[in-house]
């Protein structure tokens with residue numbers, strides 16, 4: 001099982017130069033409000049492709065007191081007794097780079113990426129089912145990215161094609177071949193996104209059923225994609241003509257309304273109670289937190305058992321208003337999974353339910 005052994009933060013966020021050691025199992029980061037706990041978790045998320053879990057601009061990652069110097073995050077990652085030196089750093093204060101054993105070439109990075117995958121829970125995710133559809137879409141897309149590192153590229157290409165079409169329609173005197181080409185691309189990427197989301201929703205629903213844990217928390221809910229266009233054309237990944245001709249027919253409407261009226265950017269992901277079909281957004285806040293934790297658990301089990309990919313699980317402020325069953329769920333997540341887990345909190349006694357093996361790091 002791969003795990004991060006240590007982290008060294010240089011000119012990053014509120015840290016000038018900061019070092020922490022971790023263990024393979026459960027790590028609890030303790031500190032007062034504003035001490036930098038979330039920043040430490042974020043630094044781990046930056047060791048993956050992308051802008052980290054806050055999707056932050058580079059300039060905000062650099063310590064405000066020393067804006068002219070780049071930030072650097074160094075870490076040691078251990079996988080089957082092999083150590084990898086990993087670093088994430090800004091270049092000329094505007095681009096983030098990753099290097100593995102001082103090497104930035106694509107193959108070393110791809111190899112490193114294949115050793116682990118980062119799953120995170122942030123406080124705002126408690127509100128998953130009452131947030132916006134785009135929040136839920138991003139949540140699901142992020143889970144797909146965990147094991148399909150090319151997926152984000154497709155999503156970005158899709159978004160770009162949608163914007164391009166919108167600009168052309170606005171222009172009115174567009175070249176027919178050009179717009180056709182863009183609409184073909186939209187259908188291509190759009191159906192790939194639909195297909196990936198559908199497949200992963202099925203995986204999660206299936207895995208949720210098999211979670212081997214106490215009966216204290218109910219698992220009788222299912223996740224579902226809500227999308228009128230997709231629901232009536234589930235075969236669009238095989239027959240893209242339907243998709244393309246629908247885009248063609250919608251041109252006028254899309255010109256007047258702006259945007260694109262069909263496609264995965266309009267889907268919602270909903271959770272339904274299986275017994276009475278009520279929407280999970282009707283659950284209490286604590287119950288919704290359970291559901292999100294269960295999804296994270298199902299995702300982790302899928303990565304470990306089916307893909308042999310070890311997750312690094314970042315749980316920020318997870319211990320606020322936890323009841324016994326949520327605590328039990330967390331205990332299961334930290335004890336039973338072959339995964340390195342990080343949790344943050346302001347006081348050690350919030351974590352007294354954890355096993356004595358948990359490693360505590362105090363950052364104040």
Ligand SMILES: Nc1ncnc2c1ncn2[C@@H]1O[C@H](COP(=O)(O)OP(=O)(O)OP(=O)(O)O)[C@@H](O)[C@H]1O
Pocket residue numbers: 012013014015031032033034035036037038039040059060061062063064065346
């Ligand atoms: N680029 C930066 N340079 C310097 N300080 C920064 C930068 N970005 C954020 N900070 C500061 O880092 C501090 C720690 O932030 P962080 O969110 O990690 O705290 P925390 O320990 O998670 O607090 P809480 O318990 O309230 O969640 C904040 O005071 C924030 O203003």
Ligand SMILES: [Mg+2]
Pocket residue numbers: 037038039316317
């Ligand atoms: Mg925080």
